[in-house]
Amino acid sequence: MTIAALAVGVPLWLVAVTSAKPQAEAIKPNLDLPRQWQPASNYADAVSQGEMLRGFLNSLLVVVPSVVLVLILGAGAAWVFARRTSKLVSAAYALCISGLLLPPAVITIVMELRQLGLSNTRPGMIAVYTGMYLSTSIFFMTGFIRAIPMELEEAARMDGASPSRIFWRIVLPLLRPVIATATIMVMLYAWSDIFYAFFVLGGGDRATLPLNLYQVASAQLYLNNWHLVFAYVVVMSLPMVAVFLVGQRKIVSGITSGAVK
Amino acid sequence: MTDTVVRTRKPAAQGAPKGVGRLPRAAVHHPWWFALPAIVVFAGFFLVPNLLNFYYPFTNWSSYHADIAFTGLDNFQTIAEDGSLLRAIRTTLVYALLAALFQNGFGLVLALLLEDDSRFNRFFRAVFFLPVLISALATGYVFQALLDQDGAVNSVLGTDIPWLGSTTWTLVIVTLIHGWKWMGLSMLIYLAGLKGIPGEMLEAAKCDGAGPWRTFWSVRWPMLAPAVTFNVTTALIGSMNTFDIVQATTGGGPAASTEVFNIYMFRVFGQGLYAQASTMSLVLFLIVVALAIPLVFGLRRREQLL
Numbered sequence: 227m228t229i230a231a232l233a234v235g236v237p238l239w240l241v242a243v244t245s246a247k248p249q250a251e252a253i254k255p256n257l258d259l260p261r262q263w264q265p266a267s268n269y270a271d272a273v274s275q276g277e278m279l280r281g282f283l284n285s286l287l288v289v290v291p292s293v294v295l296v297l298i299l300g301a302g303a304a305w306v307f308a309r310r311t312s313k314l315v316s317a318a319y320a321l322c323i324s325g326l327l328l329p330p331a332v333i334t335i336v337m338e339l340r341q342l343g344l345s346n347t348r349p350g351m352i353a354v355y356t357g358m359y360l361s362t363s364i365f366f367m368t369g370f371i372r373a374i375p376m377e378l379e380e381a382a383r384m385d386g387a388s389p390s391r392i393f394w395r396i397v398l399p400l401l402r403p404v405i406a407t408a409t410i411m412v413m414l415y416a417w418s419d420i421f422y423a424f425f426v427l428g429g430g431d432r433a434t435l436p437l438n439l440y441q442v443a444s445a446q447l448y449l450n451n452w453h454l455v456f457a458y459v460v461v462m463s464l465p466m467v468a469v470f471l472v473g474q475r476k477i478v479s480g481i482t483s484g485a486v487k
Numbered sequence: 488m489t490d491t492v493v494r495t496r497k498p499a500a501q502g503a504p505k506g507v508g509r510l511p512r513a514a515v516h517h518p519w520w521f522a523l524p525a526i527v528v529f530a531g532f533f534l535v536p537n538l539l540n541f542y543y544p545f546t547n548w549s550s551y552h553a554d555i556a557f558t559g560l561d562n563f564q565t566i567a568e569d570g571s572l573l574r575a576i577r578t579t580l581v582y583a584l585l586a587a588l589f590q591n592g593f594g595l596v597l598a599l600l601l602e603d604d605s606r607f608n609r610f611f612r613a614v615f616f617l618p619v620l621i622s623a624l625a626t627g628y629v630f631q632a633l634l635d636q637d638g639a640v641n642s643v644l645g646t647d648i649p650w651l652g653s654t655t656w657t658l659v660i661v662t663l664i665h666g667w668k669w670m671g672l673s674m675l676i677y678l679a680g681l682k683g684i685p686g687e688m689l690e691a692a693k694c695d696g697a698g699p700w701r702t703f704w705s706v707r708w709p710m711l712a713p714a715v716t717f718n719v720t721t722a723l724i725g726s727m728n729t730f731d732i733v734q735a736t737t738g739g740g741p742a743a744s745t746e747v748f749n750i751y752m753f754r755v756f757g758q759g760l761y762a763q764a765s766t767m768s769l770v771l772f773l774i775v776v777a778l779a780i781p782l783v784f785g786l787r788r789r790e791q792l793l
Contacts, residue, residue: 227600227611233667234614237629240639244632255632256642295528303525309517318526325533327720327779329728329772331540333756333765337548338536357532360525379516389518418622421730421749425756436624436731443628443735452632459625466620474613478675 245269245456252453265457272442272457280431281438282461288348288427288434289416292355296412297405299356300363305397307364308371319368325361330354332425339426351426355416362415363408370404371397406476410469417466435462537772544766550759562766571743571751575767576774579727579747582662586729587722589666594673594718599703601674602681612678616671626668627735634660634736651737654744661745665732673718680714681707709793716786724779727771 236257244252246265272278307319335354336345344350378400382392398405420436429437439458442451470477544562548555566572597615601608618626633639634650641647651657684707692702730749733739739746739754746754748771756764 230597230600231611231614234617236639237626237633237667238617240632241629254637254642255635256639299525299528302521306517306519306522318522321534322526322529325529327724327775327783328533328537329768329775330533331536331765331768331772333752333761333768334536334539334543335532337543337761338532338539353528353532356528360529360533364525383516389516389521392516393521414620418624418731420622420624420734421753424753436622439622439624439628455628456632459621459628462625463621466622467617470616470620471613478679 241456241459244452245460247453249451249453252456253450255452268453268457269461272454272461276442276454276458277433277438278435278458278461281433281435284348284432285417285434285436288351288355288423289413291352292359292416293409293412295352295356296359296363297408300360300408301367301398301401301405302393303360304364304367304371305393308368309376319364323361323365323368325358326365330358330422332422335422336425345426346428346430346432348427348432351423351432354422354426355412355419358422359412359415362411366404366408366411367401370401374400403476406473410466410473410477413469414466418462540765540769540772543762544769546762548762548765550761555762558762562763565763566766571746572767572770574743575746575748575751576770578658578745579729579771579774581658582665582729582733582745582747583723583726585659585662586665586669586726587719589663590669590673590722590726591715591718593666593670595677597670597674598677598681602678612674615674618668619671621668623668623731624735626664627732630664630732631736652741654742657737657741658745661733661736662726664736665726665729668732669722673722676714676718677711680711684710712786712790712793716783716790719786720779720782723782724775727775727778 240255240257243257243259244255245268246263247260247268248262248264251260251262303322307315307322339345339347339350339354342350344353374397379392379396382396387395418436419434420440423434423437424440427433427437429441433441435458439455439462442458443455445451543555545557545559546555547558547561563572597612601612601615621629631638631651635641636647636649636652638650640650650660688706688710689702692706697705727747728749729747730753733745733747733750734753737745739750748767751767752764755767
């Protein structure tokens, strides 16, 4: 158990101490405590030199809409896929979750976005993330809805509720645990993605946090800015840790019912 | 249009006795248009690019030509002749295999160790999930700082080993990092699987005099089959799509020994050779399909047998 704890503890410790060191101490990264503590100025430098605030805003502007779209569109599709039985439905379901396994064709996505006039734009990035991660949410949600008794919907139908009303008032609220799971999975992928962001957004004004981090770290070939890189890593990771801590219990139950069934 | 469907079919469904006319009722209660937006977005931004990916590899699309012309198998020939095709296939397959092995191995061991619901265990579950929450790019930089020749590991051990400089072992080290980053997710899914085993089953095994090993192999492991299917498939197929960890630790080096498909695409796309990058993307697609289908069906059948 101690070995296992070390395996996670040491890397995290390295991040924490290095992000508080002055540059001279951080050039050769080690596990010592900083002789001179300067976390505040490192984080301030990461914000000013690394364009951190702009990156943070850019990340929010693509990740939040992507997650919302993935959840709402995914829930609608999952509801239909879980409740209807026909060959056409199973075929559509199989196609829609094929994205779990198939790799996105990132090069031709660039081509398509150019033709649509969406390359280097946030809507383009949102569309790509939504298309890529819909499979995850549909897969988890369909498994979850199948386990919800049909009677709940039928009771509302007796009272004369329309399908849209049933969807918004009954199905979506019941989906809360699996929505938590899907949210964290999609946020996790989209928040930390650099590969697709590189192709779709490129650098420049719309660069997201990971793209900025990549630029800061690539520049370190000449500068050795480990202290800034790790200050960046901390700031980039904290939102995800916060989201996880808030939704922890629901995330676990969502995974239980979605993946293992 | 949906409205008319609803109106014409509703009376029939209401008039019919229960259980009859299932299909029309489904059409009324769960109309297709709830699924349509998702299907349209998925088709538009996932399926269509993958279909286009069967065309562009056969063209000369690049930043050097104004228009795109058909060139047949030229791109395939180029990447086959300069050796990058076979190297990328080999590297990616080895990477996927080892990464899946480490991720699942670590994950399963952690799940078994932390199975009981104590406060201590719950804390450590959260700790081991932390790497999942840290971006793969950041993880890569952390390990670069640890494993650098001037890095923390060498300074603790008092050694001078170039951990990321071996053309043979660096690939293995990078897959270990991949396993480290994702083990928390595997752990969570295995935990979910373990929780799904009915308590009576374990008690029955105990009554029959089975020890912990025997219980594991005869009861728990077979009951974990769905979790194994999910974990192994996503780990194996997902890690074929790896990029960030490799880019941040080695950038594909040393001597291209860790150049997986996506690193190659990233590099060649940066050079403006779009069609060539797209060729590699098609090869990746075909290999994933060839691997995924037997894998999923094989593991599913195994679930039924166990």
